Amino acid sequence: MSTYSRFFLAATLAGALLFQGGCAPKPVSPYAGGGTGTADSTSGNRMGNITEEMGPGTDGGNGGVEGLDSTGRGGSGSLGSDADxxxxxxxxxxxxCSPEFKPIYFDYDQSKIKGEQIPIMEQNGTYLRNNPSAxxxxxxxxxxxxxxxxxIALGERRAEAAKRYxxxxxxxxxxxxxxxxxEERPLFTGSSxxxxxxxxxxxxxxx
Structure with a gap:
């Protein structure tokens, strides 16, 4: 083999080695590959989890509705739905009651407003005082x-007691x-x- 041929062969081998060396990092980049291949499925799972977390708050499940409606006033109109x-x-x-008010409760066979109900009556009265057209x-x-x-007579005495207050x-x-x-419009029909x-x-x- 001539000197020129040996030189050409050596140069070709060196070039091939350099080419392989330049390509070597590509298969050693799983993070970049994860962004285009496996991450799509991972991203899909994450979106699925978000949907599951948000779902109860929007369709009446326990998660979001209970947290926001424990005050009786949801964060948006949709949370004040009929279901809730x-x-x-x-x-x-x-x-x-209308949202502006709260109910008061009575002892059995009594029409006297209990002391523990006075703050509620004051709250209801304050709303009426601050809204003179109401x-x-x-x-x-x-x-x-x-x-x-x-x-019927007992219910009338209870309503009149609140009106008097x-x-x-x-x-x-x-x-x-x-x-x-x-007794005609019970809120609860049980006997507890x-x-x-x-x-x-x-x-x-x-x-």
């Missing part, structure tokens, strides 16, 4: 024990109406003491 307002927790806190309907309710006639609080009588539903307690109630409805 029909939950037992919501009904126990808000009864059938009018309120006070609905008296009872549990189902006793005759229907007796419970608000009048003494400074709310004009012309801005208030009362109605008694007695808790059901009874939450049916013995005045609701405040903005008119």
């Amino acid at each position: 307002s029909k939950s037992d927790a919501y009904k126990r806190e808000h009864g059938r 009018r309120v309907l006070i609905e008296g309710n009872t549990d189902y024990r006793g005759t229907n006639e007796y419970n 608000l009048r003494e609080f400074g709310i004009e009588e012309s801005r208030m109406r009362t109605v008694s539903y007695g 003491e808790d059901d009874y307690a939450h049916n013995r109630r005045d609701d405040f409805i903005l008119e």
